[in-house]
Amino acid sequence: MSNLPTAPETLADYVSGNLWLFFAIATAAIMGYLTLNALFLIWLERKISAHIQRRLGPMEVGWHGVLQTVADMLKLLSKQLVTPRAIDKPLYHLAPVVVFAPVIASVAMFPFAEDLVILDIELSLAYVFVFGGIGIIGIFMAGWGSNNKYALLGAMRSVAQNISYEIPLILSALSVVLLVSGLEPVIINDNDQLRPASGISLIDIAIVQDAKGWWFVLVQPVAALIYFIAAVAETNRAPFDIPEAESELVAGFHTEYSGMRFAMFFFAEYTNMIIVSMVATVLFFGGWSGPLLPGPVWFFGKTYLLIGGMMWFRWTFPRLRFDQLMSFCWTVLIPLSIVNLLVTALVLELL
Amino acid sequence: MSTEPNPEPNPAMAPDGDPEVYYLNMGPQHPSMHGVLRLVLKMRGEEILEAEPVIGYAHRAHEKMAENRNYLMFLPNTSRVDYLSGMIYNIAYCQAIEKIMDIEVPERAEYIRIIACELNRISSHLLWFGTFLLDLGGITPFLYCFDDREEILDILDSVTGSRLTYSYGRFGGVTMDVDSAFVARTRAFLARMRDERLPKYRRLVGDNVIFRERCEGVGVITRDVAFRYGVTGPCLRSTGVAYDVRRAEPYSIYDRFEFKIPTRVEGDTMARFDLRIEEMEESCKIVEQAVDGLPEGPIMPAKPKKRYRPPAGEYYFAVESARGHFGTYIISDGTDVPVKLKLRTPSFSNLSSMPDVLRNTMVADTIAIVGSIDVVMPEIDR
């Protein structure tokens, strides 16, 4: 992918010397991981949904169908790319890329273990949220560019939903940020130098939890719940999957996309899932921290467990109506997250 | 997915100069249009100003076929008119001919018919339940319902040999006798249904806050609308009118069984859901009584007629299908080919009320409402 966002300038400070080599290797690794991850997650989702529904799910391609999603991907790759006639060409063609690219950039900033992070940026949490917000533009481009009323409706729903749910998402994350910054200034040993922990850096949040020995979910359960709900909504998954609401809007914003372009939307959905789960892991579940096993195992174990939860959600609940979805956000989640934030601040002040 | 503006001269659908008004065409291929229903919606944003159902995409000329063949040869058509309650339609047609021609049906056959019809009603409601949830975006309950439905299909398959389009009824009886295994399986199914499955559906779906939010107060059919549009079946009963053909004009041996006619007064989607769940329970009750009272004896008259020539005249016979009042109107001229055979199908009238009900709802509600009135397109289009 040539249109990766360029690395921030601070990268140069961090990596001495062979910048481009490092960049290439990191990108390839991320791409490879994300592809494998999406293939695995789709297979996992199909298996989980099948077993919840007392079916077997994919069985015939490979052992218990593990290669099913590989077959799906190959097929989508070789499928004709239908381009409808009356579309807005630039928007239509650019949309999958815009949806797809930012999610790759986000992964680079996660600390899989204390010393395993591709990009250690001070504002990594903010970056993740910023990149998460770009995808929505892609969705709107897809809906608008397709010249299809279903796609347009889906895109408009998607924009309204994502923008609304970003508020509780960030507010609940802020509670953690406040917690890190507001706790007795934890000093972290970094290159033999002491510096205050930054609440807006993913790695610092994880380090704080690791050092304290407990996870923030214990002191911030409400924020964790709000984050989880908002994250499901951000990834447009059931019960908040109204932008693509199959039974209402046919396929929503990607109604007119076929073959690989459709696959990119599909891919982006599952990659988004892993990103929001990784953020949750770092914010509330201590990142890599855990006994016995090495850090990355804990990190990915927690992440995939959260994803499993999201899948469990999806296959249990019916879909909300659009106005209910919005009113749930504005009348329940946002007030609750504000109250939570205020209480956190108050308690920190009193301590 | 044509996005052409509505070309039809329906005055309600005409554009009224508002630039924000647009038309959305749902169907005939749309995941929640239950086959081939097409809805043309006049909308502003997500709000529906006017809706016009367009039907006929499953028109198969049943009535013309009836005029082209003798009474017996129309039998297989009956279960294909409404394939979800094919047994009820099939038996209803037999009952109509029996009534016209004074054919005595053996007791045992009557009981078997009741069992088969009520099982069919349960399976139809189960399928409705599943697809309705599918429309609302809940996929898992759909598969649970199909599990139960498979059990009913297996039970019916063991006597009729078909899973869906039963030609089980014959003029005067049924094609095959039931045995003790059938009875035992039916009993086991009833027990499972009442003790385990229906309560589970209530907890998984009926109590679910998202589901209730989606259904309560949505798509209210008032008693007046129901009356003016000739809405029958669960949709009518959800408005508080206890009209069920099985009680109002008892046919077969329904007057021998104890069962309630569940009603609701709200008339909304939730009422229709509750009502159908309760109807399944009542149907279970009827089946249980019929299984208990199943007499011994023949299943067909000793000497079935070879040719069926109803005396000249016109006849009307009504039954309660899973969707409402199903009437068979037959005009005979004394030959073995009907002059006219009109099927008064309930979904036709139920769907015709949609323009009134859908007005000023949201797109998502449209799906829920159309799903909740339980339409079967080939039954409407015939």
Added chain:
Amino acid sequence: MRYVRRVLGGLISLFVGLSITLRELFKKPVTLQYPHEKPSLSPAYRSAIKLIRFDETNSHDCVACLACQKICPSFCIDIEGGKVEGIKKKRATKFTMDFALCSLCGLCIDVCPTVTLEYSKLYDEAGYNRDWNMDLLEEFTDYEEQFITEQREREEKAAAEKKAKAAAAKAKAGKNEKAGKNEKAGKNEKAGKNEKADKVGGQAEEGEA
């Protein structure tokens, strides 16, 4: 307060739903892995019709009366046949049935006077062309000549017996004591026929069981 109760009540209902689906997750799937496991078809199962092979004659008993062809609502049966050289019995020479047209109503089986039709148990047919016209006589054609010879013998035997019976009846006037024996023979023949009818009925009943 009502607001809080609504939110909490809603949350509880969601957890109830989650607990139900979680329990289902660990139950055994109900899937029948079709090509690897075959379904057990009900004895009543209806598929395309076929001709019954009777044990006594080792062949079908279609006399080409066309009753099924006339009653068929889908016009899917096509029969030709008639008198066969050498035997009294009529035989079908062509019996095809279009599975794609058939509605599986069973009216043909009801009307068959010789009870030689039954449902086959085909359940997973699929093919690459639209021609589903099936030749029901196919499995009998090899044997048809032999059947005709045997049938001729049977008919001759029956005729002989009939003759004998007639002769006996004639003789009955003269010799009363012999009559009993002949009558018994006649009964035996009849019993044989009944047995056959029973057999057919039995097959059908087996289907019901």
Added chain:
Amino acid sequence: MASDSKKNRTGDKVHLPQLTTASVQPSLVKAGSGHDGTSPDGIPIEARPYVTFGVLEDLLNAARANSLWPLTFGLACCAIEMMAAGAAKYDLDRFGAGVFRPSARQADVMIFAGTISRKMAPVIKQLWDQMPSPKWAIAMGGCTIDGGPFKYPNQYAIVEGADHIVPVDVYIPGCPPRPEALIAGILKLKDKIKAGRRFKG
């Protein structure tokens, strides 16, 4: 093989399909196999310079065969059996064919499930044109093969066979076919796709 012996026995009735239960094994004949004038790898000698089957093509065909996403599209009675085939007891998803796509742009196979009325025919044509290649069609049930029980002389309402509208690959008879039959039909289609250009119907 079976078809050969049939030819020997009944002579003029070769066009009639044999009354057999469709098996899982491919019933297609690989070009050249078991016939004279062929090379060991199954390609007719005269075709060798022109026909070479790349590994990639075989791989893609295998992927396509195992990832048949049907269009969510039901017409009448058979649609219910199609749903049943997707439900827990039969589970089309085992073969990768359980991903029903509501948008024609993302579907690979159109399963005609039910009677095609004349009013519906143009819609079906449009949907078919919206599907991206390579695409396949399965005619499920008598109605879509040749009109089924609704066919009679002078029938005005239905299209007598889906192949009047689109090219159909697999035909499944029955009224309605059991879900097993639909699965068998999908397996047949898989065989056909896997065989690619070697396919002989």
Added chain:
Amino acid sequence: MSKPRAEAEHDSDEHETEKMSRILGSSVAELAESSEHADYAKYGYHHVYLANIESIPEITRHFFDAGYLLEMVTCQDRRDDAGTMRLVYTFNHLAHLDRHLVHADVAADAEAPSITSLYQAADWFEREVYDMYGVRFSGHPNLKRILLPEDADFYALRKDFGRIEDAPQES
């Protein structure tokens, strides 16, 4: 097949019903050209009327006011026997069983008065009659084809259309 009516759950009593049915019956009979009682056990309806097509709206009004449900509207092609189309209306009461059949003859090319202003149910029924028999209704808000395609050039249920014996011979 005639079985005693089971006690319905609603609170109408038998006597009241009969009285109501009689009053309604007589007022409708006045409007109709002829009226007959029918044996419900055999025919499935209680009264049958033959009315002039002009009086249909008024008769319908009577049923509407008495709270009767319009069960169906259909038509019979009687051009071979009588040269007319015969419209058939059925009315029934939901609370007490009392089914009335109203016949009205109309020439095939004439217009019948629509009753959609009273019963919206008639909207689709009349469209279907138009679609299948070609009888047009005056005052119908949206009279167009309903089951057949818009461009169909035939009326499907007319007796002179679609007969098996007219079918072109297949080769």
